[in-house]
Amino acid sequence: MHCLTVTYPAPDDPVQFRDYYVKTHVPLAKTLPGLISCSYGFPEPLGPGPQPAPFCIFQALFADGAAMGAALQSDIGARVAADVANYSPKGAGLHHYPVEGG
Numbered sequence: 032m033h034c035l036t037v038t039y040p041a042p043d044d045p046v047q048f049r050d051y052y053v054k055t056h057v058p059l060a061k062t063l064p065g066l067i068s069c070s071y072g073f074p075e076p077l078g079p080g081p082q083p084a085p086f087c088i089f090q091a092l093f094a095d096g097a098a099m100g101a102a103l104q105s106d107i108g109a110r111v112a113a114d115v116a117n118y119s120p121k122g123a124g125l126h127h128y129p130v131e132g133g
Contacts, residue, residue, distance in 0.1 A: 032067070032130040033096045035103075038085035040121045045086065049073070051118035052087065060111050065098040066091055085124075092130070099127060 042048040057071060069091040076084040093099040102108050115123050 033093045033099050034128055034130050035091040035093070035099055036126045036128075037089040037091075038124040038126070039087040039089075039119050041083065041086040042119060042121065048086070048118050056111070056114055056118060057089075059107070059114060060089070060091070062107050063091065063102040063111065064105050064107060065093050065102045067094065068092045096127070096129065 039048075052071075057069075060066075061069060069089065071087060071089040073087050074084045091099075091102075093102060103112075
């Protein structure tokens, strides 16, 4: 398994972000080819730390890195990437890794 993690900074309008993200962006992301499963959440920090918690975290699981890469390079992947500006003008951080342990 291979995981794509997307983190978002705090938006200027959290209500607008959540509404658009949940109703429009996530349903679009769920159509990525090869997607096995995905989840998202709005984390709260457990205590003080060097950086604030991301406002939102999205995780998507694919069979392997090649499947993830193909999804991101697909037409749907391009639409998902282009849609980010509609709700997160500050952008997003993308990270990926092979899932280990279990």
